[in-house]
Amino acid sequence: MPSTAAPVVIDLKFNAGEVQAALADAFPGRDVINRADPAQAGRDLSQARYAVVWKSQPDLFDRAPNLAAVFSGGAGVDHVLTLPGLPDVPLVRFVDPTLTTRMSEWVVLQCLLHLRQHVAYEAQARRGVWAELPQPEARDLTVGVMGLGVLGQDAARKLKMMGFTVAGWSRRPKTIEGIETYDESGLDAFLARTDLLVGLLPLTAETRGLFDAALFAKLSRKGPFGAPVFINAGRGGSQVEADIVAAVRSGVLHGASLDVFSTEPLDADSPLWTLPNVIVTPHAAAASDIRALFRHVETQIERHEKGLPFEHLVDRTAGY
Numbered sequence: 001m002p003s004t005a006a007p008v009v010i011d012l013k014f015n016a017g018e019v020q021a022a023l024a025d026a027f028p029g030r031d032v033i034n035r036a037d038p039a040q041a042g043r044d045l046s047q048a049r050y051a052v053v054w055k056s057q058p059d060l061f062d063r064a065p066n067l068a069a070v071f072s073g074g075a076g077v078d079h080v081l082t083l084p085g086l087p088d089v090p091l092v093r094f095v096d097p098t099l100t101t102r103m104s105e106w107v108v109l110q111c112l113l114h115l116r117q118h119v120a121y122e123a124q125a126r127r128g129v130w131a132e133l134p135q136p137e138a139r140d141l142t143v144g145v146m147g148l149g150v151l152g153q154d155a156a157r158k159l160k161m162m163g164f165t166v167a168g169w170s171r172r173p174k175t176i177e178g179i180e181t182y183d184e185s186g187l188d189a190f191l192a193r194t195d196l197l198v199g200l201l202p203l204t205a206e207t208r209g210l211f212d213a214a215l216f217a218k219l220s221r222k223g224p225f226g227a228p229v230f231i232n233a234g235r236g237g238s239q240v241e242a243d244i245v246a247a248v249r250s251g252v253l254h255g256a257s258l259d260v261f262s263t264e265p266l267d268a269d270s271p272l273w274t275l276p277n278v279i280v281t282p283h284a285a286a287a288s289d290i291r292a293l294f295r296h297v298e299t300q301i302e303r304h305e306k307g308l309p310f311e312h313l314v315d316r317t318a319g320y
């Protein structure tokens with residue numbers, strides 16, 4: 001018997017095999033149209049009520065004009081807000097412990113790699129050099145987390161647990177136990193005490209190009225390495241890559257860890273690949289777990305169909 005539940009369309013540029021496998025037991029009793037499946041490519045989308053998207057096909061909203069909600073396949077929504085024809089319906093982003101945990105692992109790892117001078121030790125090991133480097137403690141460095149949302153707050157707490165001194169900055173004021181927080185007006189004071197700067201900001205009109213030479217020049221130079229480190233896993237559009245390159249070359253920055261770039265994949269010719277003390281990862285800090293994504297979408301649809309509000313709604317004016 002055909003399902004009477006409102007259909008959901010999946011338009012995800014993720015690993016097609018993983019999406020297919022996760023769909024096998026997702027959305028029970030509901031018609032699912034997976035646009036990545038060639039067998040379903042020509043299907044009528046006019047009755048679809050929900051869409052799950054990540055870099056979706058440009059004709060999605062023309063072909064699915066009756067959507068009640070759009071779900072982002074990731075925590076960020078900059079890629080959704082710029083989709084042609086995005087309807088004026090609730091936009092829900094992905095928030096899940098699997099994603100938060102992965103991001104905090106990456107952030108803590110990068111802070112520890114810089115604290116423990118891992119790049120320098122690796123270089124020494126390749127040359128067969130046995131030499132101990134100075135060992136500052138985590139508490140000797142202040143990690144400044146820019147963006148105290150779901151991801152920034154979890155990372156800040158875990159950095160604190162590792163012994164770092166932690167400060168945080170967000171648009172609106174926040175109170176987080178054990179962490180000194182600053183709002184928009186406190187940016188300069190926040191930067192002046194930050195030795196390891198962690199970017200976990202969404203890409204919006206306000207954050208585009210924020211991490212530039214002028215900002216790097218305001219960071220603390222009083223830490224154990226004499227210059228700050230920039231760590232970014234928010235969005236590449238928030239950083240000026242030419243300024244990062246120049247700052248590392250001139251010593252304004254001691255190093256960097258970058259997971260996101262203004263153009264992805266990062267160009268093979270980019271100097272960032274080979275700069276000293278710069279760690280590059282391929283937008284892999286916190287991948288969306290596809291099964292968890294579908295569970296989250298199911299939960300939100302269930303809430304909506306019971307008359308409850310969606311959680312994790314995007315504020316379109318703020319852009320995140």
Ligand SMILES: NC(=O)c1ccc[n+]([C@@H]2O[C@H](COP(=O)([O-])OP(=O)(O)OC[C@H]3O[C@@H](n4cnc5c(N)ncnc54)[C@H](OP(=O)(O)O)[C@@H]3O)[C@@H](O)[C@H]2O)c1
Binds near residue numbers: 146173184234
């Ligand atoms: N690299 C990866 O693998 C990966 C994976 C997932 C997500 N991400 C990125 O991480 C970002 C953050 O995710 P989230 O879940 O933590 O987002 P979130 O919960 O929406 O938090 C965003 C934080 O940024 C702050 N913020 C936004 N605009 C600001 C501005 N102009 N000035 C100061 N603070 C500003 C917000 O301030 P308020 O608290 O005052 O609102 C909030 O604290 C995502 O948008 C995405 O781009 C990357």
